[in-house]
Amino acid sequence: xxxxxxxxxxxxxxxxxxxxxxxxxxxxxxxxxxxxxxxxxxxxxxxxxxxxxxxxxxxxxxxxxxxxxxxxxxxxxxxxxxxxxxxxxxxxxxxxxxxxxxxxxxxxxxxxxxxxxxxxxxxxxxxxxxxxxxxxxxxxxxxxxxxxxxxxxxxxxxxxxxxxxxxxxxxxxxxxxxxxxxxxxxxxxxxxxxxxxxxxxxxxxxxxxxxxxxxxxxxxxxxxxxxxxxxxxxxxxxxxxxxxxxxxxxxxxxxxxxxxxxxxxxxxxxxxxxxxxxxxxxxxxxxxxxx
Numbered sequence: 001x002x003x004x005x006x007x008x009x010x011x012x013x014x015x016x017x018x019x020x021x022x023x024x025x026x027x028x029x030x031x032x033x034x035x036x037x038x039x040x041x042x043x044x045x046x047x048x049x050x051x052x053x054x055x056x057x058x059x060x061x062x063x064x065x066x067x068x069x070x071x072x073x074x075x076x077x078x079x080x081x082x083x084x085x086x087x088x089x090x091x092x093x094x095x096x097x098x099x100x101x102x103x104x105x106x107x108x109x110x111x112x113x114x115x116x117x118x119x120x121x122x123x124x125x126x127x128x129x130x131x132x133x134x135x136x137x138x139x140x141x142x143x144x145x146x147x148x149x150x151x152x153x154x155x156x157x158x159x160x161x162x163x164x165x166x167x168x169x170x171x172x173x174x175x176x177x178x179x180x181x182x183x184x185x186x187x188x189x190x191x192x193x194x195x196x197x198x199x200x201x202x203x204x205x206x207x208x209x210x211x212x213x214x215x216x217x218x219x220x221x222x223x224x225x226x227x228x229x230x231x232x233x234x235x236x237x238x239x240x241x242x243x244x245x246x247x248x249x250x251x252x253x254x255x256x257x258x259x260x261x262x263x264x265x266x267x268x269x270x271x272x273x274x275x276x277x278x279x280x281x282x283x284x285x286x287x288x289x290x291x
Contacts, residue, residue, distance in 0.1 A: 005052055006194035008149075009219055010140040012041040016222040025226060028130035028164075032137070035163050036171055039087035040196060041141055045215035048198045051207065055197055059183035066183055070201055071208040077200055082179070083172035085200055092168030094177075096158040099167065107161040120157055123150050125233070132233055133226065134160050144178060144192035 017029045032041060051070050059068035066077040083090050093099065108117040111131040118126040124135045135152065138159040139145050145155070162169045179197075181189035195215055201207055218225065 005191045008140050011045050011220045013222040014042045020223050024130040031163050036089040046212050048209040050210035061180045073207045075204050079176040082176045088172040090172045092170045094170040094173040099158045103161050103165045144190050146190040
């Protein structure tokens with residue numbers, strides 16, 4: 001079903017989120033906008049489910065161009081068309097491996113809840129709330145990765161660094177590379193870009209797109225859904241901290257009990273020993289163990 005192609009997707013209503021009272025959140029969304037991602041993340045949220053299924057079933061890559069057949073019509077999507085359709089930057093880093101190490105180093109402290117550098121193999125609850133949401137956005141809407149959205153990875157954090165630290169990215173090249181991986185044979189790349197692909201298909205007049213449907217409102221970041229995200233993550237974070245504290249208390253109690261058991265065992269052991277000569281040549285007193 002087409003719905004599986006956007007089950008973990010995320011889109012942004014920039015007008016709504018930029019009007020929020022939360023300055024941290026507003027700054028994060030402004031950074032996305034400044035990075036040149038508004039046209040991609042905030043384009044009209046309409047999907048054509050039948051056309052989307054057709055596209056992925058018939059898509060392939062030839063000579064660096066994505067070809068597919070939708071409703072019996074051939075469509076050809078190039079990197080240039082991709083860039084123009086979403087007004088994406090075409091200059092800057094095209095590969096995350098080129099991300100400056102000093103930018104990543106600085107970002108690890110900038111996003112941290114404590115100010116100390118976060119662990120890049122840890123969980124996103126190490127980060128301030130706006131960056132937790134940014135972590136979700138880069139995972140669901142940019143790199144389109146399946147798996148745990150609570151885990152931080154080097155790839156996710158490199159994308160967050162590009163946005164948060166203003167590192168120039170050739171987003172057209174990056175996104176088109178992801179699209180090519182989505183349609184490649186035997187790929188491990190998750191399927192996504194549902195809204196964007198539908199918008200691209202709409203540029204071909206001969207293609208019958210079928211019936212349009214609205215993208216699920218729960219997957220569009222607006223003031224309402226962002227506040228819900230904050231509420232859920234606040235609660236989950238508190239539960240995790242409480243759980244850790246309880247676990248620590250139990251651990252301490254067990255340690256105390258273990259120490260007491262060792263002392264009792266030691267006392268019993270020595271009471272079993274026969275009397276021995278003391279250093280002054282006298283027998284020490286002995287006592288039997290009551291069994």
